[in-house]
Amino acid sequence: MNIDKQTHPRQPLQPNTPQSCLGIMGGGQLGRMFAHAAQSLGYRVAVLEPEAGCPAAQVAEHHVGTGYEDPDGLAALSALSRHVTTEFENVPADSLKALAMRGFVAPAGDCVSIAQDRLVEKHFFTRCGAQTGVYPAPHWGIADQKDVASASETLFPGILKTVRMGYDGKGQVRVRDREELAAAFAAMRGQVCVLEKMLPLAYEVSVLTARGVDGAAEVYPIAENVHRDGILFTTLVPSPHVSPDVAEKAQKAALDIIGELGYVGVLCIEFFVLQDGSLVVNEMAPRPHNSGHYTIDACVTSQFEQQVRTLAQLPLGDVRQHSPAAMLNLLGDVWFEPDSEIAREPAWDKVLALPGANLHLYGKAEARRARKMGHITFVAATLAEAQLALAQACDILGIVAPELA
The missing domain is CATH 3.40.50.20 (Rossmann fold)
Known part of the structure; x- marks a missing residue:
C-alpha cells in the first residue's frame, strides 16, 4: 500500500x-x-x-x-x-x-x-522499518475464518485486536492457540482484526514528537509507562530504565516516522522495549497523548501549546524538561469507597499538601469506574522524590501504589 x-x-x-x-x-x-x-x-x-x-x-x-x-x-x-x-x-x-x-x-x-486502522498502521511502520531499523511485532490480518486457519503457529500466544476503534484495552483478547483465536474472532462479530504475537516485554515507552509546517521537528524526553487493565496508570519521565542507546534509537525512529508522514502537529508513538533490549514500535496517536500530560508542569513547552503552535504555524517551542516528573492517572474509581458503589469526594486537600503536586481535573460531570477524570503530575528535584509523592497520593486515594523504579 x-x-x-x-x-x-x-x-x-x-x-x-x-x-x-x-x-x-x-x-x-x-x-x-x-x-x-x-x-x-x-x-x-x-x-x-x-x-x-x-x-x-x-x-x-x-x-x-x-x-x-x-x-x-x-x-x-x-x-x-x-x-x-x-x-x-x-x-x-x-x-x-x-x-x-x-x-x-x-x-x-x-x-x-x-x-485509525491498526493493520494499515503496521504496514506503514513496516515500510518505515527499512529506514528506522525498528519494526512492529509479527502480526497477521484476520478478516475471515480462512485467515484464522492460515495464521502462523509462530504468532501464538498472541493478542487479537480489532483493527478499528479499540483504545484503553478495549477490543483486545489474548489467545493462546488457534482454537482460542477462532472463538475470539467469532466474538468480534465480523470486525476485521489483527493478530499480534505476544513478545517478552520489559517495559513500554512513548516518544512525543511535534513537526511544523516548515518541516522543523522536535522530540520530547522518553516517557516510561505502566498500564493497569489496559489503561495508562503512571508515566515516569525521564524513563528510569531506558538506556541511552535505546532512547536515541526510539527518538530517531519517531522523528523518521513523523518526517515520512510529512506530518504537521503533535504525534505520540508508543514502543515496546523487550527483555533483550530490542525495540518494537507499537502504535501512534495523531494528537497529544495521556503519557505527555507531564509536559504541562515539567517542560518549557507543553504538548498542548505545541499543538497550538503547529496549528497556527508558529515556531515550535522548547521541549526541554526542567523537572523530573511522575504522572498518575485519576480514574472514576477513586470517587467511590473501596469495593463499594458508595460515592465519595477524594481528599484533594491531602493530595495537594504533597510536595510538587499538580492536580488537573477534567470537568466531567459523572464519575464512572475506569473513566479518566483527571491526572496528577508530581515534579521534584529527582525522579525518586516525585515517585515517592506519587506513592503517597495513591495511599491517600485508596489506589494500590506502583513499585518504585
Whole structure:
C-alpha cells in the first residue's frame, strides 16, 4: 500500500494575531487542555462536539453542537476558524479532508486515517522499518475464518485486536492457540482484526514528537509507562530504565516516522522495549497523548501549546524538561469507597499538601469506574522524590501504589 507524504500550504496565516480563533474536533479533556493552551497565547477556540457540557466546551468560546460528519456543523466550524485540529484519532478522516477544502487542517486527514486502522498502521511502520531499523511485532490480518486457519503457529500466544476503534484495552483478547483465536474472532462479530504475537516485554515507552509546517521537528524526553487493565496508570519521565542507546534509537525512529508522514502537529508513538533490549514500535496517536500530560508542569513547552503552535504555524517551542516528573492517572474509581458503589469526594486537600503536586481535573460531570477524570503530575528535584509523592497520593486515594523504579 502506498501512503503519500502529506503537504500543506506555507503561506502566512491569519491566526498569528491575537483573538483569532482556532478550531478543534472533539470535546474531551484533550480538547479542554488545548483550549487552555490556546487561550494563554491569546487565541479563541471553537469546539465541534455533539455532547453538551463536554469538558472542552466548558472553557471554549464557541461550541458547535453537532455530529462530526454533519455538513452544517463542519460549515459552522469553518466559518469560526479556518485552522482546525483534532483531539482524538477516531474523528472521521473525511470530515478533516472536507475542512481542509476550506482552510488549514493539522494533522491532515490522510495521516489520521493511518492511525485509525491498526493493520494499515503496521504496514506503514513496516515500510518505515527499512529506514528506522525498528519494526512492529509479527502480526497477521484476520478478516475471515480462512485467515484464522492460515495464521502462523509462530504468532501464538498472541493478542487479537480489532483493527478499528479499540483504545484503553478495549477490543483486545489474548489467545493462546488457534482454537482460542477462532472463538475470539467469532466474538468480534465480523470486525476485521489483527493478530499480534505476544513478545517478552520489559517495559513500554512513548516518544512525543511535534513537526511544523516548515518541516522543523522536535522530540520530547522518553516517557516510561505502566498500564493497569489496559489503561495508562503512571508515566515516569525521564524513563528510569531506558538506556541511552535505546532512547536515541526510539527518538530517531519517531522523528523518521513523523518526517515520512510529512506530518504537521503533535504525534505520540508508543514502543515496546523487550527483555533483550530490542525495540518494537507499537502504535501512534495523531494528537497529544495521556503519557505527555507531564509536559504541562515539567517542560518549557507543553504538548498542548505545541499543538497550538503547529496549528497556527508558529515556531515550535522548547521541549526541554526542567523537572523530573511522575504522572498518575485519576480514574472514576477513586470517587467511590473501596469495593463499594458508595460515592465519595477524594481528599484533594491531602493530595495537594504533597510536595510538587499538580492536580488537573477534567470537568466531567459523572464519575464512572475506569473513566479518566483527571491526572496528577508530581515534579521534584529527582525522579525518586516525585515517585515517592506519587506513592503517597495513591495511599491517600485508596489506589494500590506502583513499585518504585
